[in-house]
Amino acid sequence: MQNVVSVKNLSKTYGNQFQALNNVNLDIKQNEIFALLGPNGAGKTTLISIICGIVTPSIGTVEVGNYDIIKDYRKTRSQIGLVPQELTLEQFEIVYNNVSYTRGLYGKPPNPQHIEKILKDLSLWDKKDSKINELSGGMKRRVLIAKALSHEPSVLFLDEPSAGVDVELRKDMWEVIKNLRNKGVTIILTTHYIEEAEAIADRVAVINKGEMIVVDETSNLIKSLGQKTLTIDLHEKIEALPETLNNYKLTIVNDGLSIDYQYDTQSKQTGITSLLQDMKEAGLKLKDLNTEQSSLEKIFVELVKEK
C-alpha cells in the first residue's frame, strides 16, 4: 500500500541540547490507524510536531503525500489535521466561529454544511453557540477534533486523544476514529493507554528516548513478543509449592487455590505437558485450566525496560 507519511533519518535537538529524536525512520500507510506508543518525554509529540510543521527538524526529511514538508509546506500541511495534546483553545470564543476559523486558516472557502456535519457527528451541534470556556473538558477535546476536521484533511494526527477523557467518551472517540478511517482518512495517534492502541490500531510503533524501538502490526507484536499465563485452579488449598515443581516459574495466587505459570508462546517447548505431569505426580488435584495472552502493556514495559 502507498505510504502517506514517510520519515527518513529524522533527528531533532532542541536549543537546550536536549535530543528529542535520534535517527527516526517511519512509513505510515494510506488509510491505516497507526499508534505511537512511548513513555513521557519519549519524543512522540516532537515527531508529530515536526510532521505538522510546528517544530523544525535538525536532520532528516519528512514527506507527506510525496511532498516535502519544508519545500512544499502548503501542499503537505493542507492535507493534515492536528489535534493537540493540551486543550489549547481561545476561551472566550464561540464554538462555531472557532471551528470555522480553522477551516479558513487552511485556505478553504466557508462551508457551513460541512461544519454543521462535523459538529453533529461529534455531538457538539447543540453547543455551537456556546463560549468555549462554558464547555466541559471532554467537549473541549471534541472541539479540537472538530477543528482538525474542519478542512477535510486526509491525514489526521491525534496527540494523546484520550488524556483526561472518561471511559465512555473514549469509546465514543474510538468510534469516531474508526468512522473516519472508513471514509479514507489515515489516522496517527499517540497514546499512553496501551488499551487504546490494542483496541483500534492496525500498527503500533514504540518510541523511547527519541529512538524507534519497534514498528509492527498490533496483532503480530502481541503474538511475537507475547507471553502467556496459564492459571491452574486447584481442588485444595496449598501453603507452599512441592519441591519437585521448583524448576518451573510458578506463583501461588488466589490464597493458595491457584497457581500461575508464565510461558513463552514462541519457544519450542512451552513446558505445559511436563508441568501437568509433575503436578499429578506431586499429588495436586486440578480443578480448571485457563490461559491468558499478555497485553500490549506488558510488552511495552518489557521493551522500554530493555533499552
Next chain:
Amino acid sequence: MNFYAIRAIYFHEMDRMRRTLFQSVLSPVLSTSLYFIVFGSVIGGMIPQIEGVSYGSFIVPGLLMLTLLTQSISNSSFGIFFPKFTGSIYEVLAAPISSLEIIIGFVGASATKSLIVGVIILITATFFVELEIQYPLLMLFLLVLTCLTFSLFGFLIGLLSENFEQLQVVPLIIVTPLVFLGGSLYTVEMLPEFWQNVTYFNPVLYLVNGMRWSFYGASDINIWVSVISLVAFLSICVAGVAIAITKGYGTKE
C-alpha cells in the same frame, strides 16, 4: 497567496475587538476626551495661542498620535501574544500559511482597530475644540502609516515577549515617555536649548509634528523629514518582523 487564511486571521482578530469593545474602543476614547477637557478646555483657556491656534486645538494631533501609538502597539502585541499564551498558536503554525500572510492578517487587523479608534477620537475632538484640517489626504496617509508601523512594532514585541511583564515593559517604559516628551503637548521652542537638542533624538517628535503640519500647516519639523523618518521606522519594523518570523523567534523551535 492563501487569501482565505488572511481573511480568517483578520476577522478572528477583529472579532476580539468586538468582544472587548470597552477596552479596545471606549477606554481610549474616554481617556483622550479627559485630556481634551482638562488640557484643552480648562487649562487651555489660560494659555495663549501657539502657532496661531488655540492650545486645545494645538494638542489634538499630539493626542491623536499618543493614542494611535499605544493602541497599535497594544492591539498587535496582544493579538499575537495571546495565542502564544493559550497555546492556540499551534494552528497558525501548522496551517499552510506563509509568514507574510500571518503578518498581513494580524497587523492588518490591529492597524484597522487603531484607525477606527483614531477616527472616533477625531470626531470626539470636534465636540471640545475647534478643528480644521488643512491637508486631509496627508493626514489620512500619516494616520494609516502610523497605525501600520506601530502595529508591526507591537507585533514584534508580542512575538518576542515570553510573559506578560515583557509585553508591558516596552509600551510603558519606552513608548509612553517618548510620546509625552515628543512635543505632543508643547512645541520644542518652549524648552531650554539643551532639552531642545535632546528632543531632536526622540523619533516621536517627527511623527507628532508631521501630523500637526497636516492639520495646521505649521510645525517644528519639516514635513518631509517627518514622512521620511516614519517610512524609515516602518522599514526597520518590517525587517525586524520578517527576520523574527522566518527564524521562528518566539514561535517555533
